[in-house]
Amino acid sequence: MRLKSLATIRWQERVLVLGWIEGKLLEKGLEDPRFFRRVVRRLAYLRAGGDPERVHEMALEALNKYVDIASGSHYVLGADLRVNIAGSSIMPFGTAAGLDKNCDALEPLSYMAGFQEVGTIIVNPRKGNDRPRVAVDEKAGDLYNAQGFPSKGLDYAARKLMSYREHGGNAFILASICGLPPGPDSIDVALDETRMLLKGLDLFVDGFVWNPFSPNTAALTLLRKPRVFRQYAQLVKEKAGGRPALVKMGPYEEKDRQQWIDLAGGWMEGGGDGLVGVNTYMVPKESVPSRNWGYPSAGRSGRFLRPYRQRAIRDARREFPDSLIIATGGIDSAEEAWQAFDAGANLLEGYTPYTFHGLGLLPQMTSGVKGILRANRLGLQEYQDSIKSHYS
Ligand SMILES: Cc1cc2nc3c(=O)[nH]c(=O)nc-3n(C[C@H](O)[C@H](O)[C@H](O)COP(=O)(O)O)c2cc1C
Numbered sequence: 001m002r003l004k005s006l007a008t009i010r011w012q013e014r015v016l017v018l019g020w021i022e023g024k025l026l027e028k029g030l031e032d033p034r035f036f037r038r039v040v041r042r043l044a045y046l047r048a049g050g051d052p053e054r055v056h057e058m059a060l061e062a063l064n065k066y067v068d069i070a071s072g073s074h075y076v077l078g079a080d081l082r083v084n085i086a087g088s089s090i091m092p093f094g095t096a097a098g099l100d101k102n103c104d105a106l107e108p109l110s111y112m113a114g115f116q117e118v119g120t121i122i123v124n125p126r127k128g129n130d131r132p133r134v135a136v137d138e139k140a141g142d143l144y145n146a147q148g149f150p151s152k153g154l155d156y157a158a159r160k161l162m163s164y165r166e167h168g169g170n171a172f173i174l175a176s177i178c179g180l181p182p183g184p185d186s187i188d189v190a191l192d193e194t195r196m197l198l199k200g201l202d203l204f205v206d207g208f209v210w211n212p213f214s215p216n217t218a219a220l221t222l223l224r225k226p227r228v229f230r231q232y233a234q235l236v237k238e239k240a241g242g243r244p245a246l247v248k249m250g251p252y253e254e255k256d257r258q259q260w261i262d263l264a265g266g267w268m269e270g271g272g273d274g275l276v277g278v279n280t281y282m283v284p285k286e287s288v289p290s291r292n293w294g295y296p297s298a299g300r301s302g303r304f305l306r307p308y309r310q311r312a313i314r315d316a317r318r319e320f321p322d323s324l325i326i327a328t329g330g331i332d333s334a335e336e337a338w339q340a341f342d343a344g345a346n347l348l349e350g351y352t353p354y355t356f357h358g359l360g361l362l363p364q365m366t367s368g369v370k371g372i373l374r375a376n377r378l379g380l381q382e383y384q385d386s387i388k389s390h391y392s
Pocket of ligand 1: 098143278301329
């Protein structure tokens with residue numbers, strides 16, 4: 001009996017010590033991107049058996065478990081970098097869609113990011129493709145995914161959002177949504193699902209992003225027509241009112257520029273406010289650095305997307321000068337962040353870079369951008385206004 005209780009105490013002590021070490025590692029990893037890369041990330045990959053998706057799930061679990069560490073991180077820095085978005089003054093560095101698909105880490109992320117794009121949320125819970133379905137290219141700084149829209153569904157996300165708001169959470173949250181057409185003759189189903197998503201999330205979010213560009217979700221190609229974009233923009237804007245109604249756009253080659261502008265133009269004509277660029281780039285199976293890749297293709301994200309992101313932001317700012325533009329794709333340094341602002345972005349968001357460098361990248365990038373602005377005697381809002389008026 002005595003032996004047993006001693007063993008229990010030892011076991012409890014061990015759990016406490018391990019928990020303390022885990023917390024300390026997380027704290028240091030959130031402060032220092034180099035430590036995150038060299039220590040925290042490596043340990044996490046060992047523990048997850050090398051599966052990048054499991055590492056990501058563990059990261060969200062840890063952020064919730066050690067929410068007090070996240071809340072003490074003072075990431076949401078300084079008034080001088082804030083910009084005005086639909087009446088809210090926000091720090092323009094956020095998290096991209098996919099990072100918190102099911103609104104599982106709203107509170108910890110709210111202490112670190114200026115805004116969050118949650119989702120993509122779909123109506124019915126869906127497992128997505130079988131694992132492994134995410135691969136990593138360490139050298140290139142890229143991820144490949146063929147997740148196929150896994151989601152815990154609308155009810156789950158709405159409950160999480162409601163609970164966050166009821167507990168006083170006031171982060172700026174954009175909901176990424178998509179109604180899925182089950183087949184070629186069923187665009188109407190997708191439209192109905194989109195209505196349900198808008199209604200179910202309306203009370204809890206600060207704007208919507210309609211996402212018709214998921215890799216490995218072939219049915220979505222049906223939606224990529226200017227006429228359909230116009231129709232969806234009307235629908236989303238009707239619900240959004242004064243809040244932003246955005247569309248997530250994919251990357252494109254030079255030769256497809258006009259087609260891309262026509263699609264985005266459809267969105268703007270329908271009353272949309274702007275866009276998020278860019279989503280992942282579809283590559284064939286042979287390009288994926290994984291021997292057992294079970295899918296014909298994958299969506300590539302990270303550094304590889306930089307030129308595509310820049311092209312999309314420049315084209316969008318020139319064609320739609322007054323629009324709200326969010327840049328994403330390989331933004332992993334203050335210089336990259338500045339490039340995106342300079343091309344005409346209002347806000348920046350990321351996913352892949354945080355998986356390599358941790359969320360400590362956020363304060364590193366914000367202070368770097370502040371330095372660039374200071375050296376040029378500029379304010380960010382003033383700079384964004386001057387780019388807009390250049391094209392207007
Ligand atoms: C594993 C993974 C899942 C993603 N899931 C979504 C998604 O559900 N909806 C969406 O609009 N974009 C999704 N994205 C794309 C990102 O939001 C972003 O557009 C893209 O990864 C480029 O940014 P990054 O280089 O900062 O990752 C996903 C990306 C990754 C890597």
